[in-house]
Every structure is written in C-alpha cells, then in structure tokens.
Amino acid sequence: MIITIDGPAGAGKSTVARSLASRLGFRFLDTGAMYRAVTLAILRAQLVDSDGEEIAKLARRLTIGMEADRVLLDGEDVTEEIRSEDVTAHVHIGADNQQVRSTLVQRQRQFATVGDVSGVVTEGRDQGTVVFPDAACKIFLTASDEQRAKRRQQDLARRGTQVSLKDVLTQQQERDARDRSREVGRLICAEDAVSVETDNLTLDQVVDHLVQLVLAKDASSPSRAARGTSDH
Numbered sequence: 001m002i003i004t005i006d007g008p009a010g011a012g013k014s015t016v017a018r019s020l021a022s023r024l025g026f027r028f029l030d031t032g033a034m035y036r037a038v039t040l041a042i043l044r045a046q047l048v049d050s051d052g053e054e055i056a057k058l059a060r061r062l063t064i065g066m067e068a069d070r071v072l073l074d075g076e077d078v079t080e081e082i083r084s085e086d087v088t089a090h091v092h093i094g095a096d097n098q099q100v101r102s103t104l105v106q107r108q109r110q111f112a113t114v115g116d117v118s119g120v121v122t123e124g125r126d127q128g129t130v131v132f133p134d135a136a137c138k139i140f141l142t143a144s145d146e147q148r149a150k151r152r153q154q155d156l157a158r159r160g161t162q163v164s165l166k167d168v169l170t171q172q173q174e175r176d177a178r179d180r181s182r183e184v185g186r187l188i189c190a191e192d193a194v195s196v197e198t199d200n201l202t203l204d205q206v207v208d209h210l211v212q213l214v215l216a217k218d219a220s221s222p223s224r225a226a227r228g229t230s231d232h
C-alpha cells in the first residue's frame with residue numbers, strides 16, 4: 001500500500017509521515033531529502049551556474065541512500081548537512097530541472113518496490129500527483145503561513161541559526177511560489193487527496209487522524225474486497 005503526503009514546506013510532513021510509517025510498520029521516504037542531497041552535490045561540485053544538462057548528468061551519477069533515518073550521498077552520511085541554509089537556498093536548481101526530476105522520480109518508484117514490507121509512506125510535493133498517481137491513500141498536509149514559519153524558525157534555532165520571523169516568512173513565500181509554479185511536479189493538491197489542516201492539532205492528533213483515513217481507504221479498496229477480507 002502506498003500513502004502519499006504532499007504539502008508546502010513547514011506543514012509538518014516529515015514528522016507526521018515518519019510517525020505514520022512507524023505506526024503502520026511501513027517504510028518512509030523523504031523525497032525532499034533526495035532533492036537536498038542533489039543540491040549538496042551541485043554545491044560541492046561548484047555547478048551552481050552550470051547548464052541544466054551538466055546538473056542532470058551529475059544527478060544521474062549520484063548514489064542517494066535512504067536508510068533508516070540517514071541520508072547517504074555516495075555512501076557519505078549527509079543527513080545534517082543537507083538541512084543547511086545554503087542547501088535550502090539553492091534547492092530549486094535541482095528541483096526545477098526536469099531531467100533531475102525524472103531521475104529522482106524513477107528512484108522514488110524503485111524505493112516503493114523493494115523490501116518486504118507491506119507499505120510505504122512517501123512525502124514531498126508531487127508524490128500523489130506525479131510519482132504515485134494510483135496511491136491507495138493521498139494526503140495533502142497544510143498549515144497557516146504563520147504557523148509554518150514559526151516551526152521553521154524553531155527548527156533553525158535548534159540547529160544554532162537565529163533568523164527573524166519576518167525573514168523566515170519572506171523566504172517561505174519565495175519557496176512556496178517556486179514550488180507552486182514549477183513546470184513539472186509543482187505543488188498542488190491531487191483531486192483525490194484528503195486535505196488536512198494541522199494548525200490546531202498535536203502531532204499525535206494528526207497521526208491518529210491519518211491512521212483512521214488509511215484504515216478507511218484500505219477497507220474500501222478493491223483489492224481488499226476482491227480478497228474477501230474485512231476488519232473484523
């Protein structure tokens with residue numbers, strides 16, 4: 001079973017998706033981390049100003065490992081480094097490149113087919129629309145701009161970077177605009193996704209709600225009906 005969680009930056013997708021995956025015994029895929037790993041490689045190779053073809057070639061060469069909670073770039077653990085301000089500021093270079101996207105989309109689909117677990121929770125911007133259009137359960141996670149900016153500010157402070165709420169809000173608006181207007185894989189709620197607003201909910205409340213949605217989808221899925229199984 002594939003569960004997609006899409007939504008804007010700061011809506012709490014990673015925490016929610018990770019927690020949902022652990023509750024269900026599913027694998028978890030953070031696709032934003034894959035775009036971030038490509039960005040780190042672009043920065044290290046000093047390809048920020050190169051043409052799209054060069055960047056696409058680099059992305060195809062890279063090995064990106066997503067193991068447990070760690071992100072490995074050509075075998076090196078870059079879990080913390082990919083969250084830096086520099087990577088965040090340049091992440092659009094890979095995300096706007098259609099060849100990079102198609103390389104990563106292919107790898108995301110592969111991730112969902114390996115391993116012997118019953119399901120995958122995958123989060124990003126285009127998981128329910130482009131990568132897994134037939135996913136059994138699609139969620140679109142949102143929160144108010146203010147709430148998302150506060151979370152990002154706290155997250156940065158935990159990493160030792162102090163940024164004013166106003167600056168975080170400005171960066172967030174720029175990133176939202178890019179994410180929503182990108183030609184391919186732009187941030188948009190899939191027609192068959194359930195939209196969930198997290199402003200006034202705790203993490204546990206959000207995850208409880210999603211577990212209920214997943215169980216309801218699973219109970220009504222054609223494959224379950226064909227197997228003649230029920231929840232009782």
Ligand code: DC
Nearest residue numbers: 009031032033035091095124125126
């Ligand atoms: O979720 P995040 O902030 O770690 O994602 C980093 C960037 O990667 C985000 O600005 C947009 C891009 N991204 C994307 O284009 N498609 C995805 N499936 C996931 C992330």
